[in-house]
Structure formats: structure tokens, C-alpha cells
Amino acid sequence: MTGYFLIKLALASVVFFGVLNLAGLHTWVERKQSALMQDRIGANRASILGLRLFGIFHPLADAVKMFTKEDFIPAGADRFLHTLAPFVSIFFALAAFAGIPFGDRLAVGGQMIELQVAKIDVALLYIFAMLSLGIYGVILAGFASRSNYAMLGSLRACAQMLSYEIVLGVSIIGVVMVFGTLDLQEMVRAQGKYFLGVVPLWGVVLQPAAFFIFLTAALAETKRVPFDLPEGESEIVGYFVEYSGMKFGMFFMTDFIETVMVACLATTLFFGGWQVPYLRPEGFFFPWGAHLAVSQLTYVLLGVGAFMLKVIVFCWLFMTIRWTLPRFRYDQLMHLGWGILFPISLANVLVTGLVLACFGNAN
Amino acid sequence: MLRKRELNFWERIYLPEIIRGVAITSRHFFVNLFFHSAHRLGLFKGKLAAVTFQYPEQTRPLASRSRTRHRLTVREEGTPRCVGCMLCETVCPAKCITIVAGEHPDPNVEKYPVRFDIDLGVCVYCGYCVEVCPEDAIRMDTEILDIAAYSRDAMKLDLHELMDPKLRKPVAECKLKFPHQCKIHGNQTRGSWKAVYGEQTCAAGSLEPQD
Numbered sequence: 001m002t003g004y005f006l007i008k009l010a011l012a013s014v015v016f017f018g019v020l021n022l023a024g025l026h027t028w029v030e031r032k033q034s035a036l037m038q039d040r041i042g043a044n045r046a047s048i049l050g051l052r053l054f055g056i057f058h059p060l061a062d063a064v065k066m067f068t069k070e071d072f073i074p075a076g077a078d079r080f081l082h083t084l085a086p087f088v089s090i091f092f093a094l095a096a097f098a099g100i101p102f103g104d105r106l107a108v109g110g111q112m113i114e115l116q117v118a119k120i121d122v123a124l125l126y127i128f129a130m131l132s133l134g135i136y137g138v139i140l141a142g143f144a145s146r147s148n149y150a151m152l153g154s155l156r157a158c159a160q161m162l163s164y165e166i167v168l169g170v171s172i173i174g175v176v177m178v179f180g181t182l183d184l185q186e187m188v189r190a191q192g193k194y195f196l197g198v199v200p201l202w203g204v205v206l207q208p209a210a211f212f213i214f215l216t217a218a219l220a221e222t223k224r225v226p227f228d229l230p231e232g233e234s235e236i237v238g239y240f241v242e243y244s245g246m247k248f249g250m251f252f253m254t255d256f257i258e259t260v261m262v263a264c265l266a267t268t269l270f271f272g273g274w275q276v277p278y279l280r281p282e283g284f285f286f287p288w289g290a291h292l293a294v295s296q297l298t299y300v301l302l303g304v305g306a307f308m309l310k311v312i313v314f315c316w317l318f319m320t321i322r323w324t325l326p327r328f329r330y331d332q333l334m335h336l337g338w339g340i341l342f343p344i345s346l347a348n349v350l351v352t353g354l355v356l357a358c359f360g361n362a363n
Numbered sequence: 364m365l366r367k368r369e370l371n372f373w374e375r376i377y378l379p380e381i382i383r384g385v386a387i388t389s390r391h392f393f394v395n396l397f398f399h400s401a402h403r404l405g406l407f408k409g410k411l412a413a414v415t416f417q418y419p420e421q422t423r424p425l426a427s428r429s430r431t432r433h434r435l436t437v438r439e440e441g442t443p444r445c446v447g448c449m450l451c452e453t454v455c456p457a458k459c460i461t462i463v464a465g466e467h468p469d470p471n472v473e474k475y476p477v478r479f480d481i482d483l484g485v486c487v488y489c490g491y492c493v494e495v496c497p498e499d500a501i502r503m504d505t506e507i508l509d510i511a512a513y514s515r516d517a518m519k520l521d522l523h524e525l526m527d528p529k530l531r532k533p534v535a536e537c538k539l540k541f542p543h544q545c546k547i548h549g550n551q552t553r554g555s556w557k558a559v560y561g562e563q564t565c566a567a568g569s570l571e572p573q574d
């Protein structure tokens with residue numbers, strides 16, 4: 001029992017370490033990538049003993065700033081709920097990671113460890129539940145601030161997130177139907193097949209329409225730029241306007257953590273999770289007949305590496321989209337969600353169902 | 364009148380246009396990333412990867428006609444070319460110039476500034492003072508742009524700084540030899556013409572009025 005507990009603790013630590021660092025690095029990537037995209041240089045002044053390293057210490061400087069700033073609670077605000085909101089927000093965003101499988105089984109001392117913090121049969125539902133609960137943080141922030149702007153911001157956030165939650169849910173039904181499971185680890189394993197022995201049958205190959213809908217809806221869930229109506233830092237004032245110091249930082253981090261979460265989900269559902277093309281537990285089997293044997297540990301590590309690489313590529317893509325597209329107008333946002341994405345995702349479910357009914361479970 | 368163009372089908376479905384936009388920004392990203400990396404390796408130094416000027420270390424080239432902080436031009440012997448005619452003080456729309464004129468021992472010069480103050484906190488950098496000066500005594504070509512101070516008082520320049528643009532606040536010592544109201548020494552009158560022209564010239568009276 002103690003061993004089981006320690007294994008889970010180790011897994012949770014690894015995931016927390018990875019996720020929090022990746023989210024922290026996002027602030028650096030955000031500055032540097034936007035700079036490169038706009039022919040600028042980007043923040044490069046923070047240094048430790050003259051060592052600048054392309055401004056990688058700016059997140060550290062940010063953290064110091066956030067922790068030493070005044071923590072202000074406006075007069076008339078509900079002190080308890082005001083303090084609770086950012087914790088709720090960040091807690092559920094982090095808790096969702098428990099369901100993400102980041103590698104295949106690892107054999108340590110005769111034990112098979114699934115590289116997934118919590119082995120849940122309905123991991124997908126669990127993750128979506130956690131992401132939905134995260135909305136409470138947003139609602140509480142707007143409600144407890146006693147500020148009309150914050151209230152309006154959180155109302156926008158609610159409307160947006162509830163609308164896109166539905167689209168998000170419906171868009172993955174197709175994936176669930178194709179793979180026939182809600183267990184993410186099983187879903188990733190199911191993506192280890194090949195079409196004609198060449199093309200990996202990843203989710204994106206089987207469900208391309210669902211992928212684009214999922215990507216759009218998931219971006220809306222992260223509340224980042226093309227869909228940043230709830231926040232609108234500089235113009236329309238968002239739900240965390242009354243927050244300062246680290247509480248603001250927590251909302252800020254939540255966005256980045258959710259971005260990582262969405263990248264993980266997109267990887268797991270549509271890009272084969274930890275699957276490396278042509279890699280099976282026994283080694284590489286290339287379609288042209290070549291064979292390369294690898295040890296079990298190498299196999300698992302390659303899988304974890306592939307997962308991380310895919311997640312990072314998605315993070316890059318989201319960052320690119322964030323610095324490319326302008327913000328939607330509110331009516332455009334609602335039209336996109338309810339008028340376009342929702343019907344398409346329903347049609348996708350219908351078509352997937354028909355194909356599965358006619359041709360059986362072909363894959 | 365520019366008519367609003369109807370979007371065609373591919374533009375209306377939005378997705379291709381998003382991909383086009385992302386392609387443009389990604390191209391910038393990867394091209395700049397390549398050149399930044401190449402610069403690190405000492406390659407393609409001629410091709411810039413960013414339009415940024417790293418300001419305090421790397422200043423932007425200024426146009427030759429740009430107006431920057433003032434300076435007073437100086438004669439060979441170290442006195443200002445200014446003859447205290449008050450034209451600049453008169454023409455100044457911001458009224459930021461204060462001149463106190465004194466008598467110059469040279470009859471061809473007649474007057475010189477005992478005090479010459481410019482309040483940069485008030486100056487509008489119109490350059491009228493430069494335009495109006497008959498003696499080419501004031502110029503705005505120091506290329507000093509970083510004028511900032513913690514107090515209004517520190518924005519006021521006097522003869523010391525105007526005659527030597529290299530001096531920055533706080534000016535520690537007075538190097539001017541001719542008689543002037545020295546701000547450094549509490550507005551006392553300091554210096555003498557003997558220190559400028561030497562005992563003999565002054566004693567021989569060659570600088571005194573001739574007739």
C-alpha cells in the first residue's frame with residue numbers, strides 16, 4: 001500500500017513539475033515568440049549575475065514581483081470568496097492533469113506502472129468535469145469582487161465557456177465512438193494501428209472535422225486571445241480586474257495551465273498521445289520492413305518524449321494563433337459557437353455513427 | 364468611395380484565411396529564428412533579424428536636421444559666442460530662455476551673457492532660438508535625447524552645461540574663466556577677464572575701447 005502511494009506521489013510530482021514549469025515558461029515563450037513573429041527581440045534584460053540567457057529569467061522576476069506586490073481586496077468585496085476564487089480556478093485546472101496518460105506502462109521492480117497519475121476508466125469525463133468546475137473560479141471572481149466590470153466580465157466568461165463546453169463535449173463524441181472507450185490510456189493504445197501499414201490511425205486521421213472543432217472550442221476554453229472576451233486585459237476589462245499580486249498571478253497561470261491542458265488533450269485524443277510512429281513495445285517496425293529493437297525503458301522514454309514534443313508543438317501552435325488572430329466580437333463568438341461549430345459537431349457525430357453502423361468497427 | 368468587398372466562399376468559411384494568417388506569422392517566426400541563431404554563430408551578420416534598437420547600448424541614427432538638446436558655441440579662448448542680443452529670449456514661444464547680459468571688454472563684441480539659462484522642462488524644441496541667432500551662438504545638434512530628471516530644478520541648464528554638452532547633472536566644478544553668475548557657487552560672480560586673456564593683454568589696454 002505504501003509502495004502504491006509512493007508511486008502515485010512520484011507520478012503526481014512529475015506531472016506537477018512538468019506542467020507548472022511549462023506554464024511558467026509560457027510567459028517567456030509568450031514574450032519571445034510574439035517578438036520573433038513581429039520582428040522584435042523581446043524581453044531580454046532580466047539577468048542573474050550578468051547572465052541573461054535570452055531573458056529566460058523574466059518569469060522568475062515576474063514571480064518575485066507577484067509575491068511582493070500588495071494583495072488588495074476591494075471594500076465591500078466578499079473577502080472569503082474573493083480569496084477562494086483564484087485557488088478554485090488553479091486547483092481544478094491542475095487537478096485535470098491527473099487523467100492525462102503521458103506514457104505507456106513502465107516496468108519497475110516487477111511492477112507495471114501506468115504513466116498516468118490516476119487510472120480512471122472515464123478519464124475523459126473526469127477531465128471535462130474538472131475543466132467545467134474551473135468556471136466556478138471565474139464566476140466567483142466576478143461575483144465576489146463587488147465590481148460591475150468584473151461582474152460583466154465573469155458573465156461573459158460564463159456564457160462563453162458554457163457555450164463552448166457543449167461544443168467541446170459534442171465534438172469528442174465522434175472520437176469516443178470511433179475508439180469505443182472513455183479511458184484515455186486505452187484510447188492512446190487504440191491509436192497505435194496503421195492504415196495500409198503506413199499512415200498511423202491517429203484521431204486526426206479518423207476524425208479530422210472533430211479535430212478542428214475541438215481545437216477551436218478548446219482555444220475558447222482557455223480564454224486566450226481570439227476568445228479573450230472574459231479578460232480583455234487592456235480594453236473591455238475582465239473578471240479579475242480587482243485582483244492583484246499573486247492572486248492575479250494565479251488567474252494568469254490558470255490560463256497557461258489550461259493551454260497546456262488543451263495541448264495535452266489534443267495530443268491524446270487526436271495525435272496519438274505517447275505513440276511514436278512505427279514504434280511497438282518490441283521496437284521499431286518500419287513499413288519498408290526494417291526492424292530496430294529497443295529496450296522496454298527506451299520504449300517508454302521515447303513515448304514520454306514524443307508526448308512532450310507533441311504537447312510543445314501544440315503550445316507553439318496556440319501561441320502562434322494567439323498572436324495572429326484578433327479578438328472576436330461577442331455576437332461573432334456566439335454565432336461561431338452555436339451557429340457553426342455546434343451543428344458541424346452534431347453532423348460529425350451523425351456521420352461517424354452512420355459510417356460505424358454501415359462498415360462496422362473497421363479500425 | 365471604397366465599396367465593401369463581398370467575401371467569397373473560401374473567405375467566408377474562415378478556416379483557410381486563418382491558416383493563411385498563421386502561415387504569415389509563422390514565416391516571420393521561423394525566418395527570424397533562423398537569422399537570430401545564425402547571428403549567434405557569426406553568420407549572416409548583414410541581415411537583421413529584428414528591427415529593434417537595443418536603446419541605451421545602441422542608439423538610433425538621427426536625421427541630420429533633427430533638433431536635440433541645445434548647446435552654446437564657444438570661441439577659441441573659451442568664452443561663449445553669444446553676444447547677449449536677447450533675440451532668442453525674445454523669440455522663444457515658451458519663454459524658457461533667461462539671459463543676463465554683461466559688458467564684454469572687446470569693443471567688437473560689446474556684450475556677452477553673464478547668465479544663460481534654458482529651462483528644458485518648458486522648452487518646446489521649436490528651434491526658433493537657433494533660427495534667429497545672428498552669431499550662430501546657439502545650436503541644437505548635441506544629439507542628446509535622454510533628458511529626464513527627478514525635479515524641475517534639474518531640468519534647468521546654465522552656462523556650464525550649455526557650453527560643454529558632455530557635462531551632465533550634477534555639475535561638480537566650474538571651469539569657466541570669464542566673469543559669470545555661477546550657479547554652482549550659489550549665483551556668485553566668478554571668474555575674470557584677466558584669467559581669459561592674460562595679465563598683459565588686459566593691462567596693455569588692447570581690449571579697451573580704442574577711441
